Amino acid sequence: MILVTGATGKIGSEAVRLLTEQNHPTRALVRAPSRMPGGEAWNGVEIAVGDFDRPDTLDAAMRGIHTVLLISPSVPGQEISVIDSAVRQGVEHVVKITNHKASEDSPVGRRRDHARIEAHLKATGLGYTLLAPNLLMQNLFAVATMIKQTQGFVMSAGDGRFGMVDSRDVSATAAAVAAAPSRHAGRVYLPTGPELVTYADVAKELAEALGHEVEYRRISPDEHRSAMIQAGIPEPAATSNAQVFGLIAGGDAAWLTDDVTSVTGNPPRSLRTFIADHVDAFA
Ligand SMILES: NC(=O)c1ccc[n+]([C@@H]2O[C@H](COP(=O)([O-])OP(=O)(O)OC[C@H]3O[C@@H](n4cnc5c(N)ncnc54)[C@H](OP(=O)(O)O)[C@@H]3O)[C@@H](O)[C@H]2O)c1
Structure with a gap:
């Protein structure tokens, strides 16, 4: 089972739709069910109502999960809470959406935040894959x-x-990685x-x-x-x-890279x- 966080956002909502369409058992972490896409896009998706700021809801959402697709507004405390919950609940692999230029000494706060989260993820010993898209x-x-x-x-x-990229292609790349995580362990992809x-x-x-x-x-x-x-x-x-x-x-x-094509085939x-x-x- 794959858990997608940030599931109502740009990358997450399409990743959930694609994973479900491809018959991968998928659970969406949703803060507000009213933000879920309507229609048939998410037919068959398991919903876990939860909040990054409430670790008890994360632990409940994480039960029985093999792989987490970790998407968030990149507040370090929130993503670190998700990663720590994944460790507690025996998750094996985290696919993290990050920033290509993430580094501890970046002048940009968001990039320093991503670097901090990446370092925490690597230190846990969980399997991981990083996806750092160009501008959406x-x-x-x-x-x-x-x-x-x-x-x-x-x-x-x-x-x-x-190298502006359509977030639907980032979702497709993330879904392909989350569906076969061991094939992509330790890899960094830069969708453009x-x-x-x-x-x-x-x-x-x-x-x-x-x-x-x-x-x-x-x-x-x-x-x-x-x-x-x-x-x-x-x-x-x-x-x-x-x-x-x-x-x-x-x-x-x-x-520019050809990572979307090499990972998704499209x-x-x-x-x-x-x-x-x-x-x-x-x-
Ligand atoms: N935009 C770009 O050009 C770009 C480029 C490279 C990397 N990135 C990275 O992409 C990531 C963002 O992805 P995105 O654009 O798909 O996200 P997004 O559209 O901004 O959506 C954010 C998601 O996080 C959820 N969320 C926010 N606070 C939450 C909380 N406390 N508990 C649970 N869920 C919460 C939101 O839920 P609600 O619907 O309830 O608000 C929403 O589903 C960031 O890490 C960013 O640095 C973005």
């Missing part, structure tokens, strides 16, 4: 309302290129899309799909941080996001395909 295409939903209202979006990544793009390319692709101009308004990371805080993003997340966009402007995310979706599939969200 689904992050664009965060600016969908701005695009609808202003025919443009603000971003502080300059003309930096990135098929091409390097810039936010100017994103604006151009959106404009073509929407049939009107979409303006990419370049702002500085400091301006972006303030705008995100004003929009209600918690200060630490806004700070990390702005730092990351500044790094992307300098080429930090300009990397090529990753392009930005054009992502936009075609979700054009209504931006119209």
